[in-house]
Amino acid sequence: MKKDSTLPPPTLERLARLYVLLGKLQNQGLQAVSSKRLSELLGVPDHTIRKDLSFLREGLGTEQLTGKEKTGVGKPGSGLGRGYPLESLRVLIGAKLGLTHPRTACLVGLGNLGVAILNRRIWQEGVYRLVAAFDLSENRLELLSTKIPLYHARELEGVVRKYRIEIGILTVPPEAAQETADRLVRAGIRGIINFAPVVLTVKSNRVLVRNVSLAGELNILSAYLYQQEDVDG
Numbered sequence: 001m002k003k004d005s006t007l008p009p010p011t012l013e014r015l016a017r018l019y020v021l022l023g024k025l026q027n028q029g030l031q032a033v034s035s036k037r038l039s040e041l042l043g044v045p046d047h048t049i050r051k052d053l054s055f056l057r058e059g060l061g062t063e064q065l066t067g068k069e070k071t072g073v074g075k076p077g078s079g080l081g082r083g084y085p086l087e088s089l090r091v092l093i094g095a096k097l098g099l100t101h102p103r104t105a106c107l108v109g110l111g112n113l114g115v116a117i118l119n120r121r122i123w124q125e126g127v128y129r130l131v132a133a134f135d136l137s138e139n140r141l142e143l144l145s146t147k148i149p150l151y152h153a154r155e156l157e158g159v160v161r162k163y164r165i166e167i168g169i170l171t172v173p174p175e176a177a178q179e180t181a182d183r184l185v186r187a188g189i190r191g192i193i194n195f196a197p198v199v200l201t202v203k204s205n206r207v208l209v210r211n212v213s214l215a216g217e218l219n220i221l222s223a224y225l226y227q228q229e230d231v232d233g
Contacts, residue, residue, distance in 0.1 A: 007096075011052045014044060015093050018052070022090040034083035053084070056092045103128050104163060108156065108180055109171035110135040110144065113195060117169060118146055128167075132159050156180075160187035167191045174198045181209070 007015075021041055025033055035053070039046035094100045105128055107114055114133070123130045134153045135141055141150045151159055159165070168184040170177055170192060177196035184192060191208040194200050199211050 007055060011055060012097065014042065014048070014052050015055075016097060016099070017042060018049075019090060019093045019097065019099055022086050022093070026086050026090065030086055032083040032085055037083070053089075056089075056096060100127060102126070103167055104131050104165045105129065105167040105169060106131060106156075106160060106165045107133040107148075107169045107171065108135075108153070108184075109173075109176075110137075110140055110150075111171060114171035115144070117171065118144075118148060123148070131163050131165060134159075153180075156183055157187040160184060160189060165189060167193065170194045170196055170200075172196055 018038065021038070022033070035046040035049045038044075038049050042049070107117055107130060110118065110133060114135070118130070118133055122128055130148050132151055133146070133148050134151050134156050136153045138152065141152065144150060160168070165187075166189065168181075168189045168191070170180055172180050174196045177194060177198050178200055181192055181194065181200045181202060185202050185204055185207050189207060192200065192202070192210070194209060194211045197213065197215065200209050202209055
């Protein structure tokens with residue numbers, strides 16, 4: 001499938017979430033899923049799901065994306081049924097978004113959140129390779145037991161350049177986040193996921209930043225709950 005930079009950002013983000021969800025459903029032994037079920041699991045209207053999947057029409061073929069989801073061949077409980085075929089749909093989303101292209105990443109900050117990310121299963125799945133983790137504490141680096149190479153924060157630029165690391169994950173204190181991001185950018189990083197409770201700014205328009213805000217997510221969820229309560233009440 002050809003690269004396509006015309007995907008609307010909301011569609012791109014929903015397809016990326018859908019890719020993860022489809023993997024989980026496959027692990028449960030399912031082989032097909034309906035847009036209605038995907039709607040329930042993602043919290044997105046099913047017509048939006050169908051619209052997003054229409055961007056994959058060329059790859060899936062007209063019969064599988066007509067809006068009338070096909071009925072699979074199988075008995076109740078077999079995992080087959082009315083809906084999109086999980087395996088081919090996930091392959092096509094992965095190709096469309098480039099999610100099968102291996103990416104190197106590093107983690108900066110090895111507090112509780114950093115260690116939790118360090119031990120995530122995603123690093124064992126092959127697509128994303130965590131090739132380095134950094135911290136300021138020599139004692140913490142000595143005590144951690146992991147197969148991921150650990151480095152003192154002073155070595156950050158050299159290691160990022162040496163291994164041509166593309167993605168930096170920040171779990172540092174808020175007062176250190178911007179300086180750390182600047183160092184990563186100077187070292188040639190291409191993308192940053194920031195878990196520190198500050199909004200980062202970068203001078204290079206070639207570096208993408210995702211600021212992950214717990215407070216922001218709580219506010220969004222609370223706003224949805226408020227609307228629901230207003231309707232129910």
